[in-house]
Amino acid sequence: MRRPLWILAVLLSHWRRHPMQLATLLIGLISATALWSGVQALNQQARFAYDRAAATFGGARTAVLVGKDSATFPQQLFVDLRRAGWPVSPMLEGRVQIDGRSFRLLGVEPVTLPSEVGNAPAVGRGSLQSFVTPPGEVLVAPETLRDLGLKDGDRPQANGLTLPPLRVQAELAPGALIVDIGIAQDILKLPGQLSRLLVGKSKAPHATLESVAGDKLRLVEPSAESDLERLTDSFHLNLTAFGLLSFFVGLFIVNSAIGLAFEQRLPMLRTLRACGVSARMLNTVLVIELVSLALVAGLIGLVCGYFIAAALLPDVAASLRGLYGAQIPGQLSLKPVWWFAGIAISILGALAAAAASLAKAIRMPVLATAQPQAWQQAQRRWLMLQSVAALAVFAVAAALVQFGDSLIAGFAVLAALMLGAALILPMILQIALALGQRSARAPVGIWFWADSRQQLSGLSLALMALLLALAVNVGVGTMVESFSRTFLVWLDGRLAADVYISAASDQQAKEIKAWLRDRPEVQAILPGGRADTQLGGTPIEVLGLPDHATYRDNWPLLESTANAWIRLRPGDAGLISEQLSRRMKLAIGDHIEVPAPGGSWPLEIVGIYADYGNPKGQIAVNFAALTRHFPQTPLTRIGLRVAPDHIAPLITALQEKFGLDDRNVADQATMKRESKRVFNRTFSVTAALNAFTLGVAGIALLTSLLTLANSRLPQLAPLWAIGLTRRRLAALELLKTMAVALITALFALPLGLLVAWCLLAIVNVKAFGWRLPFHVFPLQLIELLAVAMAAALCAAALPVARLARMQPATLIRTFANER
């Protein structure tokens, strides 16, 4: 037992003498673990929130019966099914406005709620009596109560009625109000109507659905994922991809540190073998050493990951809310599995990064063989192999672009592009440097290029990391800028009214409209409304637009038939959003049947419009037609056309007259400002991860240069001996680093643009359902090029400064210490 400890002590003594190398190794492992586990913490937190939401709604994880042709159906069907032995529980869902803000109202019947529906027992246990008997209770999440600025027991107004007292229940998802089904039917003005029936898992025999309900209901089987999980898959995949990229960039650092440590420890390992340490024992102890270091780094990385996740969580929550309407709590709560997984990933990452060195150690002969001078030949063979592999990977990417038709295929194209580019980078650098060498005439110039080529094998991993980080930065930056430009143009069209009002109730909306009609500065009153329904089992929104030039002139139509707006008037035609068109493969001229309370509503599609940022599919119809088919639609939204000079006084007058605050009435500029703020916040996580990745790549370059610096002395000392000053040598070294970094950065630019194209044309289309135009932003590219060169300069500065200040004695020792 003491023998392995002695050997371990000897191996560890290397790090004591080379603390910088140890720091490099630990920094690599810590960065890799921190970024990976940080992203995983965010994903875990979001999934935890989706579980809460799924549990609250009894959503996709529970089988449900829904109306075949209409959004609601008679309650009698529930009674009939229960009598026939079906373990069903009724639910009514709709939206209510409290203080001008929209909330999801869910009416449930706690006695029959299936036990597998997450919060049913909690409702039952809480106080069944007070929940079901008048005045009843409204169960809300603590976050909802906070948002409303109310306290437990308060009774707010909704849809013109006073709600039962609010009661906090911690397990509930934010944004939902849970009431007894009878109360929901009163509030939503849908007496005797239900939205769906939750089906429990009872195995008791019961009559067939058709024999009880005829063709009025349709069974929707449960799926493994909730709606939110399905919708947000792409976002989490994106986060995971970033985490993975950062993880690999971190492992590049580990690989270079371990590789160098192994090279430096070769004589030590041979001595150990010569002193009688068997190959098996040596390798076992090497693995123990590595695992111990990975354990320490993993723990530190996890703590850093926790802080990264905590810092990014508000932005991630904002992104998920902005993109998908998902509510994520602002506090991080992590499960033990996260900690174990983080440690495991650190150890596995370290072992993977050290695999080549460990394999070398296993095969290492005890006797040092003469070092072949044919390094260039060996390197050339390796480069050829890498290049062939790169071409194969590019071919796979091309095949995926041609034949792939899924989000995974889109990400696979991106991964293949990056991998192929990383593999071919050394060959590109080799060719560029060889061309430089061929054009050089002066002896120092020839040495400069030749030495740069020789240095490539030690630097190539760090340069690959730099290439990937830059390409991702260019790609994501271009995508975000393209999106931003398109979004702003779209926003101008979409927010065409000058003032937006959200009344507290339909009654107040009526009073406001009456008051506005007497105001001469109001050029037009544009009522709006929105109803929720489903199409093909997927939730959609139906948007009512008034027949007015404001929409005809500005609404962002991507394609349409002639006179599309005029064809909306009779109420038998609609415009659909781009994502609904892509998701359901609907085109202009197609006919759809929209389930409405009064029965199925047939519509012909006469146009497709952009609807960025909306997770749901949307149909825009004539406002009057919407209120005919969805009579319960809240009529609280009003847009106004007002002469610019009168906007501010009108808003003030509205606020004074009707007690509205800034949330209920806003001008166009404010709405746009808010939308831009939400947009920018949506991409702030991406920007942060971009910066992290670039930072880690910079560290990778720095650590590679630092670790190479010592082994470079035998190459530099002879030049110093024949008359090149240390300062000149340092300048040449700096120039070399900058030259290879510049070639890498120049290669990263077209690669990044290709990545952007993939994101815009493949990934976004599959993930969100919209395709954005591709723009190139030269200034952004120049900026990133400058950042890359600055990163290279910073990375090279320390080793170069050391060389410039190096004592002659150190250089002389190089000649004496050759082993």
Place this chain on the structure above:
Amino acid sequence: MLRVTGLTKSYRSAGEDVAVLRGVDLTVATGESVALSGESGSGKSTLLHLIAGLDAADSGEIALAGLLVSGLNDAGRAELRRDRLGLVFQQFNLIPSLTVADNLVFQSRIAGRHDAAWHDELIERLGLKNLLKRYPEQLSGGQQQRVAIGRALAPKPLLLLADEPTGNLDEDTADEVLHLARDLVVRTGCGFLMVTHSARLAATLDRQVTLHAGVVA
């Protein structure tokens, strides 16, 4: 104690087999010191490496105190080096990250045969008392080789093998180091086989064996 019989070894170089040892016979008795000399490429170092179990012979036998070295696998050869042999190289091969003190005890510790009194005597005789806290890079060549000899003899091996131990040292230092090595070999009673180019140093040992073209001349 050491018996080498009919040992052959060849290497492949530039696509051709080059026979380095062509049937070497050699013995070293307990307490005997033998100098192995010969011109460059005669196979001296190869023979030493085969005896040390650092490499495997093509044919022939090596027996050390009754143990057939040529029949051992990698783990067995490692055990042989650890428990029965002491090795000293021209390049010293000290562990650069360990202090002199740690380098000295290293082999005896992993062999599980650390003898504190013998350890102190080694430090005294090798004149390392004031150098114990230094690292190898802070020592002169002669000092490094003295540490290497101390490390090799610390577990009291049966046979000390030295490959050009004075090759990197000046004449005075070489004489001093070899003198110390011989004294300690006598003190431990182990065998001593030293590869050397120097006829002058070879003459100071009990017996000289010369290799020529892969056989004992």
